[in-house]
Amino acid sequence: MRTIFVLFDSLNRSAIGAYGGTAVPTPNFDRFAQKAATFTKHYAGSLPCMPARRDMHTGRLNFMHRPWGPLEPFDNSFASILSENGVYTHIVSDHLHYFENGGSGYVNAFDSWDFIRGQEYDAIKVLTQPPVARLREKFDARHYPMGGLQDGETITRRNTDQTTWRRLRHATNTIFMEEERDYPTAKCFQSALEFLELNRAADNWFLQLECFDPHEPFTAPQRFKEAFATGYKGKILDWPIYEKVTNSEEEVAEIRANYAALVAMCDEYFGKLLDWLDRENAWQTTALVLTTDHGFLLGEHEWWAKNKMPYYEEISHIPLMIWHPSMAGSGGRSVDGLTQTTDLMPTLLDFHGIDIPEEVTSHSVLPVLKGTAPERDTAILGMFAGPICVTDGRYSYYRFPEDPDGQALPAYTVMPSHLENLFSDDEMRSAELAQPFDFTKGSPLLKITLDPDIGETGQACVANWHDGSCLFDLENDPGQLDPINDEVVVSRLCVAIVAHLLKHNAPEEIYSHYGLEAHRAGMTGRN
Incomplete structure (x- = not known):
C-alpha cells in the first residue's frame, strides 16, 4: 500500500469547481473529484496552521489545551506510527513554519524530508541591505509597509517591526523568482515527482506533499495572473492585512484575482501528479488524499483573512477528496456525512492496516469509502x-x-x-x-x-x-x-x-x- 497526502494551505472550498466554484477554472481538482470521494461536510478543527497540523498528526483536537506550538513528546503522530510499522514516510514542503520554534517536531516525525525555501518571509537568498526604494515603487504600502527604511540600511528581524520585516523579506524574494520553476510550488511538485519516480516500483511508503500556496502572499507566475487580469494599474496588492475591508471595489477585485491565479497554479501542478498516477497505472496500488487546513476570507463578511473574526463557513468548511484502491468502480461520488480534520490521522493509519491509538478521538473514513455512513453527528x-x-x-x-x-x-x-x-x-x-x-x-x-x-x-x-x-x-x-x-x-x-x-x-x-x-x-x- 502507498499513500500520497496532498495538503494545500488556505485552499477555499468555494474556489474549486467540484464544490460549485465558478470564479476559478480548476480542471484538475475537478478531474480528481470525478474519480475520488468528495466530502461535502468536512470541517477544520483547531486553528490556524500549526494547531491544524497537530490535529492531523494526533487525531484529536488540541485548541482547548494550548495555542500554536510544537508537537508534544506524548503526542501520537501518524508519521511516526507509520514508520514504526514499516511504512517509509517522506514529506516535501515549503511550509516555513515547520522550521520555526513553534513548528518543531512535525517534519522530524517523518523518515525524511525535503524543505523548499522561499515561501512568504523565508528568504530564497539573503540581502542584508535590500533595495528598499526599488521595492517601494513596486509594492503597495498597505500590504508592504516599509516606513522610513532606506537603501543601504542593514535590516534585521529585531531592529524593525514584525510586519515590515516579514513583508519586506517576501518582496525581496520576488527579485529571485524570475522563472516559473523558481516558485516554491513548482519546486515542491518537482521534488515530489522525483520521489515518486525513484520509488515507483516500491511498496509501503507514504508521501506528504505540502504546499504553502495558495496561502498569502498571493504571488503567482505571470501567465496565471494574465488569465485573471482586472485592469488594475496600481502597485502590488497580494498580501491582505488581517483587518476589515477598506479597499475600493477595484482593489478588492485585484486581490481576489491574485488569489485566483495562485489557485489556478495549484490546480495545474496537481494535475502533474494525476498524470503520473495515470502514466504509471498506479491507482490500484496508491491512495490519494487532497485537502487543506482552513479557508480564507476574501472580503466576505467585510473581512480579510482569518483569526480575527468568527470562523465563518468560508474559513471552517473545507475541501476533502479521497481516492483509495478499494473504491475501483465507485468513485466520483459525494459523501454528505459530517467529517473533520482530525479524522485524517486514523484514516491514514487504517489505509495501511495499522491499529489506531486509544488516545485518538476521531474516526477513520475508510469504512465510509466502502459505503458506510460517517460516525460523526457534530463537530x-x-x-x-x-x-x-x-x-x-x-x-x-x-x-x-x-x-x-x-x-x-x-x-x-x-x-x-x-x-x-x-x-x-x-x-x-x-x-x-x-x-x-x-x-x-x-x-x-x-x-x-x-x-x-x-x-x-x-x-x-x-x-x-x-x-x-x-x-x-x-x-x-x-x-x-x-x-x-x-x-x-x-x-x-x-x-x-x-x-x-x-x-x-x-x-x-x-x-x-x-x-x-x-x-x-x-x-x-x-x-
Whole structure:
C-alpha cells in the first residue's frame, strides 16, 4: 500500500469547481473529484496552521489545551506510527513554519524530508541591505509597509517591526523568482515527482506533499495572473492585512484575482501528479488524499483573512477528496456525512492496516469509502481562548467566552514555544506543574498564563465581536448573514460542545470560561 497526502494551505472550498466554484477554472481538482470521494461536510478543527497540523498528526483536537506550538513528546503522530510499522514516510514542503520554534517536531516525525525555501518571509537568498526604494515603487504600502527604511540600511528581524520585516523579506524574494520553476510550488511538485519516480516500483511508503500556496502572499507566475487580469494599474496588492475591508471595489477585485491565479497554479501542478498516477497505472496500488487546513476570507463578511473574526463557513468548511484502491468502480461520488480534520490521522493509519491509538478521538473514513455512513453527528472547532464553534451540518453556533479576559485560560504544555519565540520570562515565571491529562501518557504538564498580546489565540476575535454568542441556520442562510434565535437548538448544541470537551479531557477552567457549567452538570451530575 502507498499513500500520497496532498495538503494545500488556505485552499477555499468555494474556489474549486467540484464544490460549485465558478470564479476559478480548476480542471484538475475537478478531474480528481470525478474519480475520488468528495466530502461535502468536512470541517477544520483547531486553528490556524500549526494547531491544524497537530490535529492531523494526533487525531484529536488540541485548541482547548494550548495555542500554536510544537508537537508534544506524548503526542501520537501518524508519521511516526507509520514508520514504526514499516511504512517509509517522506514529506516535501515549503511550509516555513515547520522550521520555526513553534513548528518543531512535525517534519522530524517523518523518515525524511525535503524543505523548499522561499515561501512568504523565508528568504530564497539573503540581502542584508535590500533595495528598499526599488521595492517601494513596486509594492503597495498597505500590504508592504516599509516606513522610513532606506537603501543601504542593514535590516534585521529585531531592529524593525514584525510586519515590515516579514513583508519586506517576501518582496525581496520576488527579485529571485524570475522563472516559473523558481516558485516554491513548482519546486515542491518537482521534488515530489522525483520521489515518486525513484520509488515507483516500491511498496509501503507514504508521501506528504505540502504546499504553502495558495496561502498569502498571493504571488503567482505571470501567465496565471494574465488569465485573471482586472485592469488594475496600481502597485502590488497580494498580501491582505488581517483587518476589515477598506479597499475600493477595484482593489478588492485585484486581490481576489491574485488569489485566483495562485489557485489556478495549484490546480495545474496537481494535475502533474494525476498524470503520473495515470502514466504509471498506479491507482490500484496508491491512495490519494487532497485537502487543506482552513479557508480564507476574501472580503466576505467585510473581512480579510482569518483569526480575527468568527470562523465563518468560508474559513471552517473545507475541501476533502479521497481516492483509495478499494473504491475501483465507485468513485466520483459525494459523501454528505459530517467529517473533520482530525479524522485524517486514523484514516491514514487504517489505509495501511495499522491499529489506531486509544488516545485518538476521531474516526477513520475508510469504512465510509466502502459505503458506510460517517460516525460523526457534530463537530467543534476553534482557536485557543476564542469562540468555540459547533456544527451539525445544518446549524453553526459560536459560543463566545463569558469572560473576555483570555488570561483566564492557561495553556497546558511541556513545549513552551510561540510561533517564532520561546515563551517569555514572565510567562515561564507563571508556570505551575499540572496533573496529567488522559492523553499525555502519565506526563504532567506546565500550566502557564500567556501574554494576552501574543497574537496566536482567538482573543482578537473575542475583542472584535460585540454581539455575543450567535447561531446560524446554514440551510436557509448559507452565507451566515442573519443570526437566528432558537433556544432549543442552542441548548442541544451546547450539550454537544460539552460532550466534545469531556471526550478531549478539556481543562476544568474551560467550562466556566464559556458559561457551560449548567450543561456539564446536566450531563455528568457534577455541581
